Amino acid sequence: MALTMLAPVFKVEREESRCIKCGVCVQQCANEVHHLDNGWMWTNDEECVACQRCVSLCPAQALAIKEYPLSFRVNSHWTPATIREIYAQADSGGVLLAGMGNPRSYKSYFDHLLLNASQVTNPSIDPLREPMELNTSLGNKTGSSELSEKPLISLRLPIMFSAMSFGSVSLNVHKSLSRAAYAMGTLWNTGEGGLHPDLFSYKDNAVVQVASGRFGVHPAYLENSAVIEIKIGQGAKPGIGGHLPGAKVSEEVARTRMIPAWSDAISPAPHHDIYSIEDLAQLIETLKVATGYKKPIAVKVAAVHNISAIASGVVRAGADILAIDGFRGATGAAPMRIRDHVGIPIEIALAQVDSRLRDEGIRQQVSLVAAGGIRNSADVVKAIALGADAVYIATAALIALGCHLCQMCFTGKCNWGIATTRPDLSRRLNPEVGAKRAQNLLQAWEHEIKEIMGAMGINAIDSLRGNRLMLRGIGLGPEELKILGVKAAGEEG
Amino acid sequence: MTVLNADQYSQEELLQRLNSADEREIEVINLCGQRYIGCGWQQKKSLILKGTAGNNLGAFAAGPEIMLYGNCQEGVANTMSEGRIIVHGRAGDIAGYAMRGGELFIRDDAGYRLGIHMKAYQDKKPLIVVGGSTGAFTGEYMAGGTIVILGLNRDQELVGKYCGTGLYAGSIYLRGDYPLKNLAPSVEAQVMEPDRLGELEQALEDFALYFGYSLNFIRQEPFTRLTRKSDRPFASLYTGFVS
Structure with missing residues (x-):
């Protein structure tokens, strides 16, 4: 040796x-x-x-x-x-490889934001005894009526499972998350690895991705979905494509991706049919035409320096949902230098984009989904108050299934049966148990969100959306407070 | 057969009429750059188009047979999984992007990034045959299927720069002389025995038939087959360690 x-x-x-x-x-x-x-x-x-x-x-x-x-x-x-x-x-x-999200000690803005509560001047609400509305609808909300050609998707709570492809994770992860999403009235996301035929029955809860590699993309895939998401980038590796090593491309993965087994699966960095906002508009329109205008089209981008201008372009290109993935977003494999040094925090990106879209008068045309490092229900509430319509979670969902964050997903030897396609390892994750655990997590967060909202005296999540008065910054400088659009702790208003 | 005069409709109306037509055969005349025709079609309908087709003709489709008398713009057969498109003219950029099945025949030249990211799986084997020459990055990231470039009536190099860059499965066939300097270093070029053209035979026969060429004329020049040099071209690119 x-x-x-x-x-x-x-x-x-x-x-x-x-x-x-x-x-x-x-x-x-x-x-x-x-x-x-x-x-x-x-x-x-x-x-x-x-x-x-x-x-x-x-x-x-x-x-x-x-x-x-x-x-x-x-x-x-x-x-x-x-x-x-x-x-x-x-x-x-x-090139150094790394798994999961950026572990470095950059400032977490979620940890520098505090929430409000009602005292005396308005009553707080007890969610155990009074109705609370977390129902969230996603899509372009400028449509006139039921005649509108603008489809909306309704969620029971503003939390969805983020994209993880079959191949990067095991089929049992997809089975667990799709069942949990069904049980909780929310959506899960296939990632860019196609939709396994066993999961067609969960189509009404599926976001299917169209990424640069177009793996497993065919008419039945597009049809068996609630939402189609064009993946431009992800928070763990903005500007970088994907590379599923041949060793992870088992027969089942090959069947779902529609490529030969054991061959490398490469997603180029760009979509070569998208070099501009106009090109993005064309792909969005192509997908709408191909699916009869029945589904909202989402576009997922990584949070990068000029995210608000990019977001404005994406909305004008016709996206019904814009998902923004912050620099804490995870991955099965990324070059370590990219994962750890590229992108900006989701809290910053979200505040910036929400403000920009409001200023331009196009906020109603799109739903904003925040992703990348959402750890608990307090993060969810803060993200919504900063302007998100809903959030995507992936790392938290995997932890619920048993992930211990060893960050070695790229080896394909995940002992917890999550980031692997080896049958002997995958079967360690029982999809019945996994579904229940993921469902438990969402139920717990759902109740916590109601508690937090109740304390604020808010009984509908719509009243919290973009309501930055419910936030105060602590330990933040004037520039940061300005970008986040929040007042400092102790400031009245 | 329904005949639609594209002049008389807006882009949206034309698509609506095409999508709702019951007949198996539809003809469209005076086409002038209308986009998204045949997008996502899964029926075995037959379309005859006269004029210039706009972007993404037959994108995401799985079934239709499209005969275009004229040129087409970008993205013809983009992510198509079944069906056949025959272009009596030239095609723009990214023709056959991520095609996973079906056939695309282009009589004249094609633009940049022809057939990039094509894939094959079991009986799904996409085929592109180009009568003229192609632009840069032909067959980039190719992951399966077949591209044939014939260079008939050519007035420029057979393929542009970086041909086959990142190709890791599938084959590109070049007819006659080609610029060696334009091939990616990661592909291997092999001259084929004239009487052992294998999968090419049928493709050439079909091309000759569709566009009225003599098969003997096409076969006068030798063919070169491009494939990947190494099984795992990226195997040593990354290093995983316990961080």
Whole structure:
């Protein structure tokens, strides 16, 4: 083996007095960290990604994963991670790959926004005893009546599951999320990998994506959907295409994407039929013509520097829904430098776009969907108060299904059966259980949102939408407050 | 057969009439750049178009047979999965973008990025035959299917620059001389035995039939087949490590 300077990152600690040598950890670890040889347990720490699968399943609670006790000399510029990245590139000459969302310590604006509540001058509302309206409709709302050719989609709550393709995640993830979306009256999103025929029955809850690779895009795919989403970009990798390695393209993935099994699946960075707003308008119109004007057409873009001008163009191009994915958005695989350094926060982008569209008088033509790093119901409420009609969640949904955020999705060896297409691993995620857990998450958030709204004295989510008076900034500078369009904590108004 | 005079309708009306016509065969005359004709059609309807077709003719379609007497603009057969389009004229850019089945025959030249991102799966094998020459990035990211470029009556290079860039499946066939410098370094060029043209035979026969060429004339020049050089061209591009 060639010399590598990469020491392990994690250390597996096995309490020998507890270990019963049952071998569960050996079977469960696709990274082949655990070994049982002639009654002797040993571990290969180098391969450990801290996914915690073995820890969770060890019947004797004999395992713990700790940080590897390797101390580089303290240096606040050349951190251990920075040094390791250089070692990895010197070993391989490759572009560094990363999974999930940007983990770096940039400011989280959600954590610098506080919510309002009613006291004395207007009554707060108890959601357990009084009706609360979270029903949200998405689409172009300038239509006149039922004769209007502008289709709207109705959601029970303003939270949808964001795009994750079959191939990047297992079919059981799609089964779990589609069932949960159906049960909760909301939408899930196929991502750009096509719609598996087993899931055609969830078509009324499906957003189907048309991305640059056009994988699995054919008339039946477009028809079996509630919304068609043109994917221009995603928050984890703005300006970058996708590359599903051949190793993840199993027979089932191949069938859904309609490409040969085990071949690489490449999505180019741009759609080559979209080089301008006018071209985007044509693709939107083409899809509307192809589906008889029956479905809203969404356009998903990553939050980048000039997002408000881009958003204005997208709306004028005829998009009925505009999804904006902030720089915390996740991915199955992205170049690390792109994931960690490109794009802007969704909170900023959302406030900017909502203001711009209102200023231009075109806000009613489009529904805004915020995505990228929404962690809990408070983030949802803040996003809606900043101007979103609804939010997309993906990382939170995967965590509900068992993801432990080890960020190694690109290996295809997800021990939790999520970011893998290996049948032996995929079946670890039971879609019945997954659907229930995802549904539980949405129910819990739904109730929390009602509580928060009730405390504000608001009984319909429409009254919260773009209502930035319900927000106050804390620890933000004047420029940030101005862009977010919120007052500082303590400011009256 | 219904005959529609495109002059008499707005773009929307024309599409409505075309979509609601019951007959199997429809003819449109005086076409002048109207877009989205045959978009998403799944019926086996037959369309005869006279004039110039606008962007995205037959896009996302799965079935129709379209005979165009005239030129077409950008995006003909964009993401088409079944059917046949025969263009008695030239085609603009991105003809056959992400086509996954069906056939596209173009009598004269085609623009930039012809047949990029075409894909094949099982019995779905898209085919594009161009009688003239093509612009830059022909067959870029190609992931399956067949492109044939004949260079009949040519007055420019057979293919533009960066032909086959990022091609990872499928074949491009070039007839006669071609500019070697315009081929992507990642493709392999192989001259074919004249009596072993394989899948080309039928494509050439059909082309000759549709446009009144002599098959012998077409076959006078040798054919070169372009395919990918390596199985996993991007295998060493990335490095995954425990970060």
